[in-house]
Amino acid sequence: MSVEAIGGSMRLSAPRPRLRLEHFVMGGTILALIILIVLPLLFLLFGSVRGDHGLNLNYFGEVISGRLYRQALFNSLILGAWTGLFSLAIGLVLAWAVSRTDVPGKTLIQITASLSYLSPPFLTAIAFVYLFSPNAGLINVFLRDVAGLPWLTFNIFSMTGLVLVTVLHTFPFVYLLASSALTSVDASYEEAAQILGASKIRTALSVTAPLVAPAILSGTLLAFVNAIALFGSQAIIGLPGRIVTLPTRIYALFDYPAEYGLASALSLIFVVITVAALYLQRAFLARRSYVTLAGKGARPQLIALGPARWFLFGFSVLAFLIAIVAPYTTLLAVSLSKSWGLAFWKGLTLDNYHFILVEYNVTQRAILNSLTLAIIAATLAVLLGAIIGWIDLRTRMPGRKLLDYTALIPLGLPGIVVAVALIQFWLAMPLALYGTMGILLLAYVGRYIPLGVRAANTSLRQIDPSLEESAQILGASWLTTMREITFPLIRPGLFAGWLLVFVPVIQELSASILLFSPTSITLAVAVYNLYETGAVERVGALAIINMLIIGAAIVVANKLGGGSITKANSAREVAA
């Protein structure tokens, strides 16, 4: 009885759950996600159904029945389908060559895939325009006027040209996923089939193919999703060829007078396509789990190709030449030439660099703006990602899964849609954010927060919770535990994640094109504007500067974080 009494009196002093620092940090993060993602999306939805007299579906009706919009939708799907198909063909061949054959020059293939993935796709597009535009493209001019082979010329301003340029950016998705799947199938699975009497072909069809097919399909869908979202190449190559796609059609709706309602409705249709494709991709990937179980220890079966390996080698060299050498050397040559043309090498100069770096304050501002934005956005995205990942993996907070899913939503949002949503939201707010650096920052952080979450998740999963718990039981507060234990341990992963955000932000065009103002102009927008004015050589110089910044970021992050970019963009990072 006395024990009961003591228990009863103690209940009065029962430890109340106190508000601690971590609760404020968690609350702040949730609030940030609401402002970055949830509210803009709600306003996008609202904007698409808001009429003069209450809610209606007029905008959707117009978008679905209008010829222009249907044509854009159709073109986007065609582009996505062809790009997916070619990405599959190229990515799979290269992946198979690297992971299952004795092809020489495997490093070359890996470099090709990594650089293609990191290169700004609109710069590749510009480079190809300078080579293959119907009248002035260097190679076309050469073939027509010098070699006398006009029938060999190639018009880049066509669906074929658009697919070509887009594939150069998207085939790495298939490559990365396929090669990771192919390397993780242990030879013992195939040997087990062979010892039972299955031929090589039979083994490949009945054992290997089913094991790796989900990963390959998932890579193809990712290529599709990324292809249709690229505003830059579709504007640079599609518009002159009169191929209007969803992003360029949405962009056109912002010409005065801006059609916010139509843009919102079209954006939502765009989102539906993207989300459906990503849903399929996830479903395929989920079936892959038994392959990853084999883990890093797997020993894949290699095939000795004999003389055929030189054929494969030739293919990979060709890929390297088209995807890397052609665009990079073109842009470099353009940037150094006085006047781009067949005789460009006669007047090499650094004037173009001088112009954009010293004389022209717009490009100066753009470079400075983009650097500032990319550094802040990458830091914020990774910090928020780390907190969201931590909440998901380390707490039992109700709704933490919802938080995680919310942070992944932007994966399904093309850049231009993010811009439309932010415009809808912030135009309705009393805060004049539209046209400032602020709205660009929100767009970048919101768009790339999934990369931050993923980087943090991957790192946190590798750290046993007991490492944090043992600091806690020794008396460490949440902040001390984070500072002393968690953060130092996940730092390499966070640096890799930081880089994964920095690189796309410094080249971001799809959202920036709708959000910039003369004061908040960014690097990619400046390139695009210069390109529009026809300042060919100066575009080249600015493009090269853009590439150099990306290269420098990779070097710095590698030095600081100890992780390498190839580690960072491993298949899991791309696909998860």
Place this chain on the structure above:
Amino acid sequence: MAGISIKALSKSFGARDERLAAVSELDLEIKDNQFVTLLGPSGCGKTTTLRLIAGYIVPDAGTIHVDGKLLSAPGGVVPPDGRGMGMVFQNYAVWPHKTVFENVVFGLKLRKIPKHDARRKVAEALALVNLTGLEQRYPNELSGGQQQRVALARSLVVEPEILLLDEPLSNLDAKLRERMRTELKVLQRRTGITFVYVTHDQAEALALSDQIAVIHGGRLQQFGTPQEVYSRPANRLVADFMGLVNLVSGRVRDIRDGMGRVEIGNALAIDIALPAGTLVGDSVEVAIRPENIHLGKANGSQISAKVTDRTFLGNISEYYATLDSGQTLRVQTHPQQVFELNEPVTVEIDAAHCSVFRA
């Protein structure tokens, strides 16, 4: 020093079904300065109990008091960093980015111990676990046993009143495990800290503990000294878990002064204390440990079993003796006592060391 008082503690993880609770209505009084083991198979709730004591988990019901101070109740818990306990984890949880010294000094820094004193205390703690000289090593330069001792030193250096240990020896090889076992026991005696030790290894529990709490299915099955738990198991679960046991069914033939005559098969009967309320004719289960059965050479009429299998294990021999009734007993004998396969033998059971449970 501190005692722990656990009352009606329950915790389930999401499962609606009461029977699937990780811990269910657990009562435990752990006295000051004791080595107490929570013993049970994996998934029995022993680690959950330990994490409830540490404050990582909020209970669904019940309370935990330490020295009369309420630390855990369903409404909220004093967080782990406010409990002043120590904990040693199964995977050591030695921080890989800190040296041995930095690992051990961490808790002292939090307590704002002056540098000079901290240095001395770390040296003492490392000496206590025989790690002197390894201060500047990183964990990846240490063996598993050394890492385990770093974890111990890190917990001990802050002089906790209670040290929680979650299967701390399970990742070590057999020899090292035995040595660390001895060291832990010595350490507990020397420091007087209350040890709460989780393990699934009954031999470890028997060797180390002052008291053993046998937990199964989230419920406390028995709480007692190693001798009590081993030779007077409270139920068949405990009997089964505490080492090898033959659980054979029998029937009560006769009862006299609380002692009953239980018939096992046709030719074997033992006189044994029965649980209260047992009636003549009841079916019961008898728990007989292999070392409490003695085989003898059969001399004509006294045959009661036949040897059906035998295994030589070095320090003992193990036999399977099959009774007429078809029931088989596992028997341990001195290695020099040899029986042949299919040899008829007599079976004698040391009834004083057996237990009866109602079937």
